[in-house]
Amino acid sequence: MLDTLLKQFFIFDSLSLFFLGVIFIISLPSAIYSLGYLKGECSFRKIILSWTLLVLFVLSMAIIVTISNVFLFLVAWEIMSLVSYFLVVFDTTHEKSIQAGTIYIIMTHIGTAFLVAAFMMMYKYAHSFDFVVIKNACLAMPAPVKDSIFLMLLVGFGTKAGIVPLHIWLPYAHPQAPSHISSIMSGVMIKTAIYGIIRFVICLLGVNSSWWGVLILILAVITCLVGVIYALMERDLKRLLAYSSVENVGIILLGLGLSMLLLSLNMSYLAVFSLMAGLYHLINHAIFKGLLFLGAGSVYKATGTRDIEKLGGLIKRMPQSAVYFLIGSMAISALPPLNGFVSEWLTLQAFFLSAFNSAGGTRLFLGICASLFALTSGLAAACFVKAFGMVFLGLPRSHYAENAKEVPLSMKSGMFFLSLLVVVFGLAAAGIIKLLVKVSAVAMNIDIGSMSFSLNNFTLPAQAGQSIYLSVPMLASVLLVTGLLGFVAYLLFNKGKLVIYNTWDCGYYKLGPRNEYTGTAFSKPFRIAFSFFLLPYRKTQKVRESFYHIKSFAYETRTTFVFKKYVYGPLVVFILRSAKFMRRIQPGSIHLYLAYIFSTLLLLIIFMYKF
Amino acid sequence: MQFIILFTVLVSTYLMIIAKRTPALIRSFRYQSFCLFMATFIIALHEHGLVLYIIAALLFILKVVFIPHLLYRIIKKIKASEDLGLFINPQLSLLWALGFTYLSWVFSARLIGPDNEVKVIMLSVAFFMVLTGVFLMIFRMTAFAQIIGLLVMENGIFLLASMVSGGMPFFVEIAIFFDVFVSVLIMGSFVYKINKFFTHIDVNKLSRLRG
Structure with missing residues (x-):
């Protein structure tokens, strides 16, 4: 019974075993570490909670890398996202945690939405959620469909992996979690996304055009450089590490994209x-x-x-x-x-x-x-x-x-x-x-x-x-x-x-x-060398008593977060503005709401009459 | 016989559309429910089913006697204006209703096919009643119109079920009756409360309740 279940829903090929090994190699020392780390930090009940979440987290990742059913994969993926969200906001005393958690959960769900879309398209051709059936169906898939599935998978997994410009959540969420969790998140969780790319793009979908590899290579090079430049500028130790993860x-x-090419x-x-x-x-x-x-x-x-x-x-x-x-x-x-x-x-x-x-x-x-x-x-x-x-x-x-x-x-x-x-x-x-x-x-x-x-x-x-x-x-x-x-x-x-x-x-x-x-x-030379990207600015403020005597002098220097300012900022503004616009259709009148339903009904009837 | 009943249902629905005052609306609803009762009773006579007799009796008690009576009593009790509060005047409403009739006829003709004319007419009347119910809920201001609109919709669905598909299962039917009964009670008490708090039952003015 158990044996057939294992065979039906799980795969244990060497790829899965490798990732399983990675998960447990990192999780074990982190778990031991957390014994000392959490001692004195929070109450006994919270420690129990943290252990429960940790176990769930590791378990969900283990399922992700071994499951052979797309639907169950998504379920485990979502459990992993949610549990890691709870771990990010674990330290509830800091307002920053809540903010980081919000950014994280929004980004991860955008990614999941793309994954769901990609899996649905696969399902349309395979009529099954099983990996083997999907793999066979992918052979007969037309090239444009394959291309679009690839792009959706790339965005979906790329969000979790932290590919620039989807990395935005990573420097917020990773530092905010307790350190043993940061180590698992950075060490293992973002690797499940790499597993996803290998499993779904290389194993199931099959690489069929060279621009896939080229695209991944370009993104990878950008990710490398952006990650390391931001890491160099960072003054928060854990955020530095998070950028370095990017x-x-x-x-x-780079290795993955090269192999696809x-x-x-x-x-x-x-x-x-x-x-x-x-x-x-x-x-x-x-x-x-x-x-x-x-x-x-x-x-x-x-x-x-x-x-x-x-x-x-x-x-x-x-x-x-x-x-x-x-x-x-x-x-x-x-x-x-x-x-x-x-x-x-x-x-x-x-x-x-x-x-x-x-x-x-x-x-x-x-x-x-x-x-x-x-x-x-x-x-x-x-x-x-x-x-x-x-x-x-x-x-x-x-x-x-x-x-x-x-x-x-x-x-x-x-x-x-x-x-x-x-x-x-x-x-x-x-x-x-x-x-x-x-x-x-x-x-x-x-x-x-x-x-x-x-x-x-x-x-x-x-x-x-x-x-x-x-x-x-x-x-x-x-x-x-x-x-x-x-x-x-x-x-x-x-x-x-x-x-x-x-x-x-x-x-x-x-x-x-x-x-x-x-x-x-220390990082100033790099700030100057990469000033075209970092756009540093400085503010000096002198308070003079006289021309010769300066009473106080304030100096401030910062770098501009290009992606936050020019990509995500306008996007958020746009979404909020359109949400405000959409609010107008909700004036609170029951008659109007009924009228919406009614006109929809009428339109549908007329639509049916037309076609 | 069936056609006569369907025709009276249609006429009573038109009467509701052009009604300006609440008692007129309730009265037309009573006529409509009575027609439905007749239709069910005739089917019961034909088929000699005990279930159908019970349903007809329930229909009579609930929709012809009890609910109109309850609504009349609430009107008397709250002493609100008898005016329904029309967004669209009776003439224009009638035009709308004619449009609905045509639309529902076309819809049912397409759905069933032109060869089975009896069923097409039944379906279109039933569908027309549902549309009218929603129409009343939207374009009349007071809460009474909302209640009656819902009941008209329910009547339409009842007609649809009993005449097109030969009736729903007994327990479903009973459950729906019970549902209607309870919802009218609840809505009646709501109307009572709304009147008490706001000294009117004009749903249109409730929009400041939103968050």
């Missing part, structure tokens, strides 16, 4: 390779973003603020958390030998290999994508230099940071587990690649029996056309040996020259929290 979803989509160009080997790179980055991002959110949560728990400008010097007060956050930052900045490096390197290699194997416009396009992706990685590194440097190094900038204490064991253990995974997924890359290749081959239904993907010998180039080589353990040992040698040299030749001085003083003698280097100052 960027990383862009990187994952290659699939339509019949280059199956590289298609499998680039989807594998995307999936690798997906699990890596889940791990290190989960870790970073937990780290940010520890900072918040210890200091009570998320404002980077008010933190600083925490490495001396909470050394363990600092180390974990550093590992996460290094991984997300793609420093070898950690896991972020491997997946970003693989994605870049996928771009190079496909550019070498194609010609003309495609080659140019892929080259541009690769270069913009490289730019993104660089900016991400800068962003996390800022995040780590301003939060953990220097002097405390406020009493919040001064009185910080190390967090309890349960929180540390959650972070420790994820840090371990960061290192393992970097060092064991060769084995993991082999596993992920199988997943990506199943997703694209390509037989990889004759292909070889091992990175530790020179078999890859036979099919890829160019030789690439990577051995992370070797890289790690080279780095380790160089570092040790440098340290020994330092010890040998630098003795006696050591001067102990104030932190970040630079010869100023009297550096205090108020004139210390800040995050805003």
Whole structure:
């Protein structure tokens, strides 16, 4: 009975199992972390509520990635959206939570509406909700219908994944939830949207024209850059991480879009390779973003603020958390030998290999994508230099940071587990690649029996056309040996020259929290470099007593949120205005309401008479 | 015989359309209900069904005796003006009604097909009654017109069911009677309350109640 039910409504192919694995790898440490995080934050009943919601949340995501029925998929999708909404507004004491939750629930339902439309169109051709039947029906679907279904799926899942310009909810909702939930939302929930794109577009619908991949690539590049630029500008630690999630979803989509493009160009080997790179980055991002959110949560728990400008010097007060956050930052900045490096390197290699194997416009396009992706990685590194440097190094900038204490064991253990995974997924890359290749081959239904993907010998180039080589353990040992040698040299030749001085003083003698280097100052060069997009403005206000004496001086600088101001602002105004206009048909007169019904009835009769 | 009854139903409905005062409206409603009672009773005589006798008796008691009586009593009690409050004057209303008659006839002819003329006429009269009911609810101001309009619609549906499809199941019929009975009671007391609070029963002036 149970067995048949499982077979009828669930699929457990390696794609589903992979996502199931991602979900549980991130949820487990987050759950352990929440033991310490919620202690003392809220009442016992609320803790029970949070656990119930957490379990529901994880369960709904698990169902999403394993279900094989479109209708039930939608149900689980909606449960996930609603539960995550409740988790976003969990901290009811802040008005911001309610606002964030509202933005989130509106955006997610717009996305769901598109999904429903797409699924209905699929149902029209398949007359069934089952994946297998739909897959067969999609083969006979006319191309324009396929195109429109693809676009609707892209908007629907893109809203959840946070593709620019649909990312607007992400920097509001993710920071506002409790930190262990942020880590699950950023690490896993937005990945279910990636799963949706892979499952519905690649598996069921089937890629049939090359512009699909090109569109996803363009969106992905924009998403990467916009995400990382906003992350660089952000001064709220958790919002910075949320924007960085937008960027990383862009990187994952780069792999995904590239594989779709290659699939339509019949280059199956590289298609499998680039989807594998995307999936690798997906699990890596889940791990290190989960870790970073937990780290940010520890900072918040210890200091009570998320404002980077008010933190600083925490490495001396909470050394363990600092180390974990550093590992996460290094991984997300793609420093070898950690896991972020491997997946970003693989994605870049996928771009190079496909550019070498194609010609003309495609080659140019892929080259541009690769270069913009490289730019993104660089900016991400800068962003996390800022995040780590301003939060953990220097002097405390406020009493919040001064009185910080190390967090309890349960929180540390959650972070420790994820840090371990960061290192393992970097060092064991060769084995993991082999596993992920199988997943990506199943997703694209390509037989990889004759292909070889091992990175530790020179078999890859036979099919890829160019030789690439990577051995992370070797890289790690080279780095380790160089570092040790440098340290020994330092010890040998630098003795006696050591001067102990104030932190970040630079010869100023009297550096205090108020004139210390800040995050805003750090990001200023980027603000100037990207001023065409960020549109920064500043306001100075001088109050003079006389020409020579200025009594007070106020300086304010901000960046303009382009999408909020030029896309969503006008849209909201338009909707409110049309709603006001529509209100006119509701004057409150019963006679008029009856007349509406009556005239509709009459019109329908006349309509029937006509046709 | 059936045609005569249908014709009287039609005439009574026209009388309602041109009525200016509430008692006239109630009286026409009484005629209409009586015609329906006759029609049901004749069918019952033909078919000798106990159920049909019961329905006819209920119809007579409820719609010919009780409801008009109740409405008359409310009118007397609240001492409001007998004027119905017309948005559209009787002449123009009659024109509308003629239009409705034509429309419902065309509609039923299309629905049933031209060969079965008896059924077409039945359906069109029934449908015309429903339209008239809504018309009364919209273009008459007082709450009485709303009640009667609803009852006329109900009569139309009853006619539709009993003459076109041979009647609804017994329990459904009983349930509908009960429904009408209760709704008239409730609406009657509402009218009473509205009059008490606002010293009029002009539904048109209730628009300031909206949020």
